[in-house]
Amino acid sequence: MKKKIVLIACFLVLMTVTVYSAFFIFSPKTNYGADRGLSQLKEVVINDSAIRNAVITIEEPIQYKNLQIFPLTGSFGITDKTYVTLQEAMERKLVEVDETSNVNKLSLTNLSDEYVFILSGDIVKGGKQDRTLQYDIVVGPKEKKLPLASFCVEQGRWSQRGGERVDGFAVSHYNTSSRDLKVSAKKVRSQGDVWMRVKNQKERFQCTISDIKDTVYEFNNASVSSLQLALEDSVLVQIREEYTKAFAGLQSIDGLVGLAYAINGEVYGLDVFNNKLVYDLRKKMVDAFVNEAISDRDSTKLGLMAAVDDVNALLQKPTTKPDMQKLEVVNSETEFETEVYGKINRFVTYDSRLNTWLHLNVIRESDEMAKQSESEYIINTEDIEQRR
Numbered sequence: 001m002k003k004k005i006v007l008i009a010c011f012l013v014l015m016t017v018t019v020y021s022a023f024f025i026f027s028p029k030t031n032y033g034a035d036r037g038l039s040q041l042k043e044v045v046i047n048d049s050a051i052r053n054a055v056i057t058i059e060e061p062i063q064y065k066n067l068q069i070f071p072l073t074g075s076f077g078i079t080d081k082t083y084v085t086l087q088e089a090m091e092r093k094l095v096e097v098d099e100t101s102n103v104n105k106l107s108l109t110n111l112s113d114e115y116v117f118i119l120s121g122d123i124v125k126g127g128k129q130d131r132t133l134q135y136d137i138v139v140g141p142k143e144k145k146l147p148l149a150s151f152c153v154e155q156g157r158w159s160q161r162g163g164e165r166v167d168g169f170a171v172s173h174y175n176t177s178s179r180d181l182k183v184s185a186k187k188v189r190s191q192g193d194v195w196m197r198v199k200n201q202k203e204r205f206q207c208t209i210s211d212i213k214d215t216v217y218e219f220n221n222a223s224v225s226s227l228q229l230a231l232e233d234s235v236l237v238q239i240r241e242e243y244t245k246a247f248a249g250l251q252s253i254d255g256l257v258g259l260a261y262a263i264n265g266e267v268y269g270l271d272v273f274n275n276k277l278v279y280d281l282r283k284k285m286v287d288a289f290v291n292e293a294i295s296d297r298d299s300t301k302l303g304l305m306a307a308v309d310d311v312n313a314l315l316q317k318p319t320t321k322p323d324m325q326k327l328e329v330v331n332s333e334t335e336f337e338t339e340v341y342g343k344i345n346r347f348v349t350y351d352s353r354l355n356t357w358l359h360l361n362v363i364r365e366s367d368e369m370a371k372q373s374e375s376e377y378i379i380n381t382e383d384i385e386q387r388r
Contacts, residue, residue: 041057041058041059041060041308042057042058042308042309042312043055043056043057043058044056044057044058044312044315044316046272046315046316046317046360047316047317047319048316048317048346048348048360050337050348050357051272051274051348051357051360052077052356052357054074054077054257054272054274055074055075056072056073056074056257056258056272056315057072057073057074057255058070058072058260058308058311058312058315059071059072059073059253060308061262061305061306061308062246062247062249062250063246063305064243064246064247065243065293065297065302066263066264066293066296066297066298066301066302066304067243067261067262067263067289067290067293068261068262068263068305068306069247069250069259069260069261069286069289070259070260070261070262070270070308070311071250071253071256071259072256072257072258072259072260072270072272073253073254073255073256073257074255074257074272075255075257076257076273076274076275076276077274077275077356077357078274078275078351078354078356078358079275081115081275081351081354082114082115082275082276083114083115083116083117083138083275083277084112084114084115084116084117084280085116085117085119085277085280085281085284086116086117086118086119086122086124086133086172087122087171087172087173087284088280089110089112089114089116090124090169090170090171090172091171093111094110094111094112094114094116095108095109095110095111095112095116095139096108096109096111096168097124097148097168097169097172098167098168098169099126099127099128099165099166099167099168099169101128103129103131103150103151103152103191104149104150104151104152104191105147105148105149105150106124106127106131106133106147106148106150106169107145107146107147107148108139108143108145108146108148109143109144109145109146110139110140110141110142110143110144110146111142112141112142113141113142114141115138115139115140115141115333116138116139117136117137117138117139117277117358118133118135118136118137118138118139118148119136119175119281119284119359120133120134120135120136120182120185120186120347120349120361121133121175121176121181121182121185121186121288122172122174122175122284123153123172123173123174123175123176123227123228123231124150124169124171124172125164125169125170125171125172125173125228126161126164126165126166126168126169126170126171127164127165127166127167127168127169128157128158128159128160128166129152129153129154129155129157129158130152130153130154130226130227130228130229131150131151131152131153131169132150132151132153132176132181132185132194132227133148133149133150134148134149134150134151134185134186134189135149135186135328135330135334135336135349136330136334136336136347136349136358136359136361137330137331137333137334138331138333138334138351138352138353138358139331139333140332140333143331146331151185151191151194152191152194152195153176153194153198153226153227153228154198154223154225154226154227154228154229155195155198155199155225156223156224156225157223157225157226161222161223162222173284174228174231174284174287174288174291175284175285175287175288176227176288177201177227177231177287177288177291177292177295178197178200178201178292178295179268179269179292179363179364179365179366180197180200180365180366180368180369181194181197181198181201182269182363183345183363183365183369184196184197184369186338186345186347187324187338187340187345188372198225198227199225201227201295202219202227202230204295204296205219205230205233205236205291205294205295206218206219208239208294208295208297209235209236209239211297211299212239213235217235219233221233231291236291236294239294240287240290240291240294243290243293243294244286244287244290247286247290250282250286251282256278256279256282257272257273257274257278258270258271258272258273258278258360259271259278259282259285259286259289260311260314260315261289262305262306262310262311263289263292263293263296264296264298264301264302264304265301265304265305265306266304266306266364267306267310267311267313267314267364268292268363268364269314269361269362269363269364270311270314270315270360270361270362271285271359271360271361272315272359272360273358273359273360274356274357274358274359275358277358277359314344314362314364315362317339317346318341318344320341322339322340322341323340323341323342324338324339324340325337325338325339325340326338329352332352333351333352333353334349334350334351334352335349335350335352336348336349336350337349337350342370343364343365343367343369343370344362344363344364345362345363345364345365346360346361346362347359347360347361347362347363348360348361349361
């Protein structure tokens with residue numbers, strides 16, 4: 001008798017769920033954000049002469065839980081030059097990335113005839129400490145012993161780890177997964193600040209996992225301070241895979257030139273490329289967005305959504321005078337421009353050989369980061385003549 005009652009109860013619950021699911025699936029979708037351009041396609045012209053008024057269409061976002069990713073479509077300006085990503089170059093052994101025993105400098109030799117593109121924030125694993133690379137850099141064919149500005153993302157270790165190379169680095173599977181960590185490396189340029197951002201994000205990862213698993217969770221790996229090993233944590237990988245499956249559709253979008261992303265209803269940042277590099281980098285970029293969404297998960301904001309107009313607002317260059325503006329010669333192939341407008345940080349990378357832009361990255365830093373005064377920013381480069 002009890003078994004029969006349980007079966008009836010389960011049947012009623014199943015029927016209730018089915019009815020409600022059918023209602024939400026087949027009923028007309030309510031466009032809650034129509035007045036803000038939430039789900040409307042929008043073709044915009046970027047008001048920045050540096051990138052020659054690129055025309056971008058902001059597509060409808062794909063959303064999963066607290067993360068929205070907006071595909072940006074358009075056309076490329078650089079069509080007759082190809083670049084190999086750092087990840088592919090390392091996997092194909094086209095380059096050697098060597099330890100220098102200087103925390104803030106590595107060395108790269110290009111063994112191939114390819115142009116290699118390093119995305120700012122790329123993490124290289126191994127050496128005496130895992131590092132993240134500061135600049136976007138185009139590495140020319142057969143370039144030897146190119147200095148790479150870097151920051152340690154693993155405080156404490158200064159020796160070989162397991163069977164890894166201590167004199168060099170073998171892989172680059174991840175990019176830094178926090179907007180504030182990116183800003184810290186690209187603008188603040190303080191090793192102590194980078195370590196603080198790494199520590200903060202790892203703590204947030206643990207809090208999120210503890211909340212999801214309903215138990216206290218701590219990373220347990222060979223180097224407790226390593227961001228790289230935290231990103232490889234099996235539980236975090238499982239949660240990340242749940243997200244990334246939802247964004248599989250990004251792989252089939254034609255005309256993709258970039259991605260914008262929002263977490264908890266706020267647009268955090270965007271990337272636009274002037275070359276098909278975006279197709280090779282999108283997985284690494286999406287993984288970084290997902291990692292940040294996990295670390296910044298706020299159960300009270302899961303229903304919040306950013307709008308297409310919010311993305312456009314970040315895409316457009318502010319009309320006010322920048323708080324800081326720098327144009328730096330990174331190497332013979334690359335120039336890197338930084339412009340700061342309060343919380344908005346715009347980074348433009350130029351291919352010097354082609355005399356044109358290659359990558360636009362815009363980051364809206366968090367309120368916490370913005371509280372730092374300008375006097376705390378450490379810029380170790382000299383002003384040079386502005387491009388415009």
